[in-house]
Amino acid sequence: MGAFAPTASDLEHITHQLIEREVPLSTRELLLIILERQIAEEQARVRAAAVGDASPYLPGGTFSVGQTLSFPALRFAIGRVVETRVGSNPLAGSFQVIAVDFADGKRREFATQIESHPLNSKPTSMNGGSDSIANQEPAALADAFAARLEQRLDAALDVTGKLLRISGKWFSRDLLVHVDEHQLNLAEAALDMAGGGPLSTEQIAPQIDLPTGVNAKLMVFSLAHALHRDDRFDEVGPTGEVLWYLNRLEPDEVLRPPRMLQPAQPTVRGAALTPELRRLATELDDEYSEHAHPANGETQVRLVLTYPHRRAGTLPLTPRLAAVFPTARISPRVKITLVDGHTGKQHPGWVVRRERFVWGLAPIFAQYETPAGSFLSVSRGEQIGEYVVTVETRRPVADWLRSANAPQGQLRFSMSKRSLGVQYMDELVILSESMEQLDILRARHEQQATTLEQLVQDVFRELVKLTPQGTVHAKTLYGAVNIARRATPESIFAELVQRPSFVHVGDAYWRYEAQAATA
Numbered sequence: 001m002g003a004f005a006p007t008a009s010d011l012e013h014i015t016h017q018l019i020e021r022e023v024p025l026s027t028r029e030l031l032l033i034i035l036e037r038q039i040a041e042e043q044a045r046v047r048a049a050a051v052g053d054a055s056p057y058l059p060g061g062t063f064s065v066g067q068t069l070s071f072p073a074l075r076f077a078i079g080r081v082v083e084t085r086v087g088s089n090p091l092a093g094s095f096q097v098i099a100v101d102f103a104d105g106k107r108r109e110f111a112t113q114i115e116s117h118p119l120n121s122k123p124t125s126m127n128g129g130s131d132s133i134a135n136q137e138p139a140a141l142a143d144a145f146a147a148r149l150e151q152r153l154d155a156a157l158d159v160t161g162k163l164l165r166i167s168g169k170w171f172s173r174d175l176l177v178h179v180d181e182h183q184l185n186l187a188e189a190a191l192d193m194a195g196g197g198p199l200s201t202e203q204i205a206p207q208i209d210l211p212t213g214v215n216a217k218l219m220v221f222s223l224a225h226a227l228h229r230d231d232r233f234d235e236v237g238p239t240g241e242v243l244w245y246l247n248r249l250e251p252d253e254v255l256r257p258p259r260m261l262q263p264a265q266p267t268v269r270g271a272a273l274t275p276e277l278r279r280l281a282t283e284l285d286d287e288y289s290e291h292a293h294p295a296n297g298e299t300q301v302r303l304v305l306t307y308p309h310r311r312a313g314t315l316p317l318t319p320r321l322a323a324v325f326p327t328a329r330i331s332p333r334v335k336i337t338l339v340d341g342h343t344g345k346q347h348p349g350w351v352v353r354r355e356r357f358v359w360g361l362a363p364i365f366a367q368y369e370t371p372a373g374s375f376l377s378v379s380r381g382e383q384i385g386e387y388v389v390t391v392e393t394r395r396p397v398a399d400w401l402r403s404a405n406a407p408q409g410q411l412r413f414s415m416s417k418r419s420l421g422v423q424y425m426d427e428l429v430i431l432s433e434s435m436e437q438l439d440i441l442r443a444r445h446e447q448q449a450t451t452l453e454q455l456v457q458d459v460f461r462e463l464v465k466l467t468p469q470g471t472v473h474a475k476t477l478y479g480a481v482n483i484a485r486r487a488t489p490e491s492i493f494a495e496l497v498q499r500p501s502f503v504h505v506g507d508a509y510w511r512y513e514a515q516a517a518t519a
Helices: 008-021 027-051 138-144 146-160 181-193 201-207 216-228 275-284 307-312 362-367 435-448 452-464 474-484 489-498 514-518
Strands: 068-071 077-086 096-102 107-112 163-166 169-172 233-235 243-246 300-304 314-316 333-340 346-352 357-359 375-380 386-391 393-405 412-422 471-473 502-506 509-512
Touching (some): 008 027, 008 163, 008 169, 027 146, 169 216, 181 201, 181 216, 181 233, 181 243, 201 216, 216 233, 307 314, 307 357, 307 435, 307 474, 333 362, 362 386, 393 435, 393 474, 435 474, 452 471, 452 474, 452 489, 452 509, 471 474, 474 489, 474 509, 489 502
Parallel strands (some): 333 386
Antiparallel strands (some): 068 077, 077 096, 163 169, 233 243, 300 375, 314 357, 375 386, 393 412, 471 509, 502 509
């Protein structure tokens, strides 16, 4: 089916089918209609070729002027031989060429008397051969080539301008039922009464005084189209499910993603990192990293919480997590339910795929006093739309841990003994004394346009003070820099490699040499 392309006649047939049925249909359903039609036409051509006086064209055959031929490879088109001549190609040996006129007025030439050619063994029985479309089942073809065929059909339907698609269903523009402003106001009130949503189109329809005597599916489609065109309503369902929410009642952080989650500059693509630093970048699994773990079909994903996501109450939508959470064909935001893995308590959540985060984790983080560097896991829940988030807990143990604060607008780190009841990564764990102070610090760096080079140097020199060896682990540097500015592992590690002031001392540890910086 590599050459499949819906014809103008196919598209016209689809339009008539939609009008006759008065029911919106999916791309797959429309594809089946076209395939059934094309297969029936092909079978008719095969039958016509079999009962007529046309001989099947084979490259090894010999044909004469005036002879009628059938061409299986051209969907059994019929043509008449009008001319023969000797072929000329030293590489092909001796052969003949025939000129054939077809019913559409075109003349084409074909080689004959070629003894060795793959088409000579092609079956030419009435069924067109085992690989002919005439011998195929529409559903089997649609299943075997679904993604490719549906994509081509979608593109062709978009171009016509006669049809429109809402939530994966197509229908004729001419048959839409008008939904007026009063009815849309009632839809807004229905969603308002539901706390903003989400509600399906079918749940909204009975509440807004729609006309009676109209096909129910057509009415729902028309209402969905009207809601799509009104900025008050957002479609927030996953692929295959249409759910509506009031835009004005969506969380502000979902409509206007926190700046702290977006890298201030593009990641350093192809940075000359050492193999060890590339390995560390993969382990950190940053959602904007070019070395992030690819999706591998996991049903439960374990991750480490970084400071920006701890502060924003979010999760990073890495490739691994993106495969767990729902997708959407059009919706930039998908409404979900987050479930505390320990208590089963439910919290509203949102998947914001374009900006690569999941919002709604703040209550869970607060419940377990979860610092940056903590381990947690995510899996799908028992019900559709539910996702279980489990903070990895332990019996509280007192440890010496890094803390970050920003007195007088300067980022400072210290070690303090704290009791934590969660599992964490030693290199990334950082407590925050005052998140509000750190917010001010981050805003100041943004206002002053502090370069990443300067910030990495300042943070590194502060971290050095925490260890008697005067060294800093690369992962610790990544976690600490992201308190003041969002940056990917590659961007931060590139500074370590490119600046002579940073010296690698073994494993993933580095030290700072001021003399090298000025040399």
